[in-house]
Amino acid sequence: MAETSSFDLLPDEQRLARFMERIETGEKIEADDWMPEDYRMTLIKLISMHGISEIMGALPEKEWVPKAPSLKRKLAIMAKVQDEMGHGQLLLRVAEDLMEPLLKSREHIIQDLLSGKLKFHNVFHMEAKTWGDAGLIGWLVDGAAIITQTNMLNASYGPYARALKRICAEEVFHAQHGEAIIMALAEGTGKQKAMIQDSIDRWWDALLMFFGPGDASTTGTSKQDITMKYKIRTKTNEELRQDFFSKYIPRVLSLGLKLPDETMHFDKTEGLWKYRQPDWSQFKQIIKNNGPKSRERLRLREISYTSNKWVLEALSVRV
Amino acid sequence: MKYTKEEALIHKEYHSALCELLFQLADDDFILAYRGSEWLGLAPHIEEDVAFSSISQDMMGHAVIFYGMLEDLGIGKANDLAHDRPAEERKNAILLERVNGPGTYLHEPHYDWAFAVVRSYFYTGIKKIKIASLKNSSYIPLSQAAVKIEMELYYHLLHWKTWFTQLLGAGGEAKKRIEDAMAAVFPDLDGVFSFGAARTMFIRLALITSEEEIRQEWIQMMRPIFESLGINMPNSFGLESGNGRDGVHTEDLEAALKTLTEVYRIDQTASW
Numbered sequence: 001m002a003e004t005s006s007f008d009l010l011p012d013e014q015r016l017a018r019f020m021e022r023i024e025t026g027e028k029i030e031a032d033d034w035m036p037e038d039y040r041m042t043l044i045k046l047i048s049m050h051g052i053s054e055i056m057g058a059l060p061e062k063e064w065v066p067k068a069p070s071l072k073r074k075l076a077i078m079a080k081v082q083d084e085m086g087h088g089q090l091l092l093r094v095a096e097d098l099m100e101p102l103l104k105s106r107e108h109i110i111q112d113l114l115s116g117k118l119k120f121h122n123v124f125h126m127e128a129k130t131w132g133d134a135g136l137i138g139w140l141v142d143g144a145a146i147i148t149q150t151n152m153l154n155a156s157y158g159p160y161a162r163a164l165k166r167i168c169a170e171e172v173f174h175a176q177h178g179e180a181i182i183m184a185l186a187e188g189t190g191k192q193k194a195m196i197q198d199s200i201d202r203w204w205d206a207l208l209m210f211f212g213p214g215d216a217s218t219t220g221t222s223k224q225d226i227t228m229k230y231k232i233r234t235k236t237n238e239e240l241r242q243d244f245f246s247k248y249i250p251r252v253l254s255l256g257l258k259l260p261d262e263t264m265h266f267d268k269t270e271g272l273w274k275y276r277q278p279d280w281s282q283f284k285q286i287i288k289n290n291g292p293k294s295r296e297r298l299r300l301r302e303i304s305y306t307s308n309k310w311v312l313e314a315l316s317v318r319v
Numbered sequence: 320m321k322y323t324k325e326e327a328l329i330h331k332e333y334h335s336a337l338c339e340l341l342f343q344l345a346d347d348d349f350i351l352a353y354r355g356s357e358w359l360g361l362a363p364h365i366e367e368d369v370a371f372s373s374i375s376q377d378m379m380g381h382a383v384i385f386y387g388m389l390e391d392l393g394i395g396k397a398n399d400l401a402h403d404r405p406a407e408e409r410k411n412a413i414l415l416e417r418v419n420g421p422g423t424y425l426h427e428p429h430y431d432w433a434f435a436v437v438r439s440y441f442y443t444g445i446k447k448i449k450i451a452s453l454k455n456s457s458y459i460p461l462s463q464a465a466v467k468i469e470m471e472l473y474y475h476l477l478h479w480k481t482w483f484t485q486l487l488g489a490g491g492e493a494k495k496r497i498e499d500a501m502a503a504v505f506p507d508l509d510g511v512f513s514f515g516a517a518r519t520m521f522i523r524l525a526l527i528t529s530e531e532e533i534r535q536e537w538i539q540m541m542r543p544i545f546e547s548l549g550i551n552m553p554n555s556f557g558l559e560s561g562n563g564r565d566g567v568h569t570e571d572l573e574a575a576l577k578t579l580t581e582v583y584r585i586d587q588t589a590s591w
Contacts, residue, residue, distance in 0.1 A: 055365065062359045063425060069582035069591035070398045071383050074356075075376060081359055082372035089365040131582045131591075181591075189589050300361065303428060308363035310492045311432050315363075319488030 007034065023231050028158030031097040042226050043157055044098050048109050051091030053121035056113075057141075058084040059297045060124060064134035073181070080138060080177050087167045094159045114302055116289050125291025126206045132185060132195035136203055138178020140248060144210045146171045147243050156231040186255045193256070200252065201260045205278035209286070211241040218280045245273040320525075322458050324391055336520040337458055338394055339410070340527060343514065343564060344449075345385030346411035349401055350572070351442060352379035353579055354415070357424035363432055370478060374439075377471045384464050391460070402583045406568045406576060412510035413560040414438060416572040433496035436486060437504045440479035445511050447472045448536045449527060457525040480544070487548045498550070506557035512537075515564025 007015065016036055022029065029035055058081045065081055068074040096106055112118035123141055128134060149168050155161040185192040214237055216222035227233045235243075245264075252259060264275045285291065289298065327334050355375030362368040386397035394400065415438070420431035450472060453465035486493040512530045514521050521527050538552065545552045561567035582591065 055360070058360045064582075065356045065359055066353055066424065066579050067581045069402075069585075071379070071386065071401055072398075073591060075379055075383065078356055078359070078372060078376050078379065082369055082376070085360065085365060085368045085372065089369060092365065131585075184590055187590075189586055191586060192589060300428070303422075304361040304363075307429050308432055310496065311363035311486070314486050314489035314491070314493030317485075317489035317491075317493075319485050 023156045026154075027156075028161065029156055030158050038226065039230050040098055040101075042223060042230065043160065043232070044095055044102075046223065046227065046232065047091055047098065047160055048095040048112075049119055049121070051088050051095055052109060052113050052118055053124060054084050054088035054091060056120040056297055056301070057124045058088070059300060060126065060128035060293070061134055061137050063128050064131060067131070068134075069131065076177050076180075077134065080174050083170050083174065087163075087170070090163045090167065091160075094163050097159065110301075110305060114298065114305065119287050119289075122209050122283055122286045122291070123206050124297070125286045125289070125294045126203065127292045129202070130195055130199060131181075132192075132199035133203070135178050135181030135185060136196065136199040138174050139182050140178070140203070140207055141210070142171050142174040142178060143248060144207060144244050146175060147240050147247070148211065151235050151240060152233050154231075155233070160232075182255070186257075196255070197257055200257055204260045205282070207244075208241065208275070208278045209280075209283045211244065212237040213280055213283065214238045218283070242273055245275070249273070320457060321462075324460060327392060327458060332520075333524055334392060336517055336524050337461075337526060338389060338392055339517045340514070340521055341385050341389050341392075341461075342400075342410040345382045345389065345400070346409050346563075347415055347442075347446070347511075348378045348385065349382035350409075350411045350575065351415045351439075352376070352382060353575060354417075354419055355439075357419055357428070358430060358435065361424075361428055361430055371435075374475050374478065377475065381468055381471075384468070388460055388464070398583075399587075402580045403587070406572045407566045409563070409566065409568060409572060409576075410515070411563050411568075411572075412507070412513070413563045413567070413569060413572075414504060414507040414510050415442065416563070416568060416575060417507075418571050418574075431496075431500065433486065433493075433500040434503060436479060436482045437497060437500040440476075440483045441504060441508060442511060443472060443475045443479050444540060445533065445537050447476055448533050448540075452528040452533070455525075456527060461526075484544065484548060487550065501550075505553050506559040508556040509558040510560070510563050512556075513558070513562055513564050515562060517564075 007018070010018070015034055019029070019034065019036060019039075029039075061077065061084070062081050065074070065077050068077045092106055092109060095109065099105065099108070109118060113120065123144075128137065146168060149164050149171065153161060153164055153168065155164065182196055185196045212224075213222070215224075224233075224236055228236075245266075249259065249264070261276045264273065266272070267274050286294070289295065322330070322333060322337075327337055352375045355371060355378065358368075358375075359372055360368060362371050382401065383397065386400045389395070389400055390397045395403075417438075419435060420429050422428040422430070447469070450465045450469050454462050454469065456462045456465065483497070486497050488494075512534050514527075514530055518530055522529050542552060560569060
């Protein structure tokens with residue numbers, strides 16, 4: 001207690017120095033600890049976007065939940081989408097604690113989503129046209145998510161790091177669930193095989209974009225530097241994308257699938273995958289909610305929000 | 320007398336009555352779990368989305384158990400029983416097939432949470448009484464499954480009761496909406512109690528207790544809750560839309576079957 005109050009009396013630059021020292025030595029920052037404003041704001045932006053993306057991310061797959069082709073698949077995909085909602089809930093709770101000193105709540109997060117101020121992940125603006133897409137989302141989108149989230153497992157902010165630990169463990173199941181759907185299709189009829197090739201072809205660019213642009217030149221801003229300075233993440237977008245290629249390209253090819261990029265190859269001297277850049281101007285459009293399904297999915301959230309308003313009001317009445 | 324699977328397979332009359340009951344149980348859970356899965360991502364808040372989904376998964380799991388027993392009794396593959404039977408062969412109560420509200424789950428789903436609460440609460444209570452009776456069923460595998468299912472139903476019932484009492488107790492718009500939902504549910508509630516034409520056979524073969532006993536027990540369970548909330552229970556319910564146990568169904572079921580078999584029908588011989 002005595003230590004806390006003497007810390008409170010320090011000028012800001014000394015508090016910042018102490019804060020950076022804690023981060024450098026691997027100590028975790030907790031919700032009630034002092035933190036510099038840009039650290040708090042970066043975390044709020046990152047975690048509320050992550051949380052809301054989990055929730056918006058449930059929607060493309062959810063389209064296939066009632067349609068899953070067997071009892072086993074129905075049960076599995078219901079559980080999978082439920083997990084995503086659960087991740088959303090866990091993350092929004094972490095974001096809510098960070099927002100509390102700013103007198104903001106979950107209500108603001110939802111409002112910001114609906115007004116377009118809060119973005120959700122580019123990949124969840126895409127169309128999930130076939131059952132193959134339901135498999136591909138689990139396999140490769142969740143696979144990509146594991147790579148980016150593992151990168152933050154040691155994040156300096158304790159509540160986020162702990163939430164990610166649980167989320168990553170569940171994402172591994174999701175990737176296996178997706179892989180199981182894909183394997184069944186890959187070992188199936190000609191039509192089924194064609195279904196996954198079609199999914200890969202349509203989702204490839206979105207998967208490359210998943211990790212974000214290489215630097216700020218694409219979108220004008222990038223949070224990479226600040227998140228690395230504060231030890232929230234350790235690797236750059238491009239390093240994560242390369243990790244994804246190394247892990248998944250051999251698997252995609254081993255299923256007899258073709259990559260929709262004939263230039264893709266591993267450059268042994270540089271130790272890097274060489275690939276065709278996706279259309280980053282399209283990425284800019286997508287994250288501005290001008291993607292193929294942006295409006296429709298936001299509309300679903302809006303309907304849920306408005307048509308259930310009476311429920312939330314009734315919940316606030318003490319009975 | 321108690322029957323094992325092998326014994327049930329030999330006695331023709333028993334086999335046929337047992338399968339009828341299993342179809343009713345399986346189809347009820349299957350279609351309501353489907354309706355629950357349409358709610359995914361649309362529930363009033365995120366916590367409820369997670370909880371409701373757990374309940375729907377449990378229900379789908381119960382349907383899988385019942386379809387699995389039918390498979391063991393030589394009726395067909397569980398997957399095909401769930402996906403490949405036309406509406407007129409389905410035995411679910413009509414109340415459970417009804418849509419969640421205007422729109423579809425993909426387009427403009429203006430779903431009615433009050434209807435979801437009332438339908439789920441009433442159904443779960445009735446199911447719990449049936450399952451309790453099934454613990455003493457003459458069919459051994461069913462009595463064993465009932466023990467496990469009953470444990471889960473305790474939580475389902477508590478969940479829906481909490482919603483029901485909170486929304487009614489809150490008064491105002493919420494109370495009005497719940498009352499409207501009850502006005503929509505009661506006229507078809509008899510369909511959930513009904514065992515259809517097989518009712519006398521079920522009792523004679525000691526498969527399950529009578530409709531009347533289940534109804535009385537449910538009324539007894541609900542009456543104090545209704546009284547404490549200051550609402551009246553109607554003297555009788557209804558079977559207005561027809562009896563699903565006799566294969567009578569609505570367009571809502573037709574549309575649901577079309578959606579839930581969309582991928583399955585691409586190639587029924589394929590492995591998915």
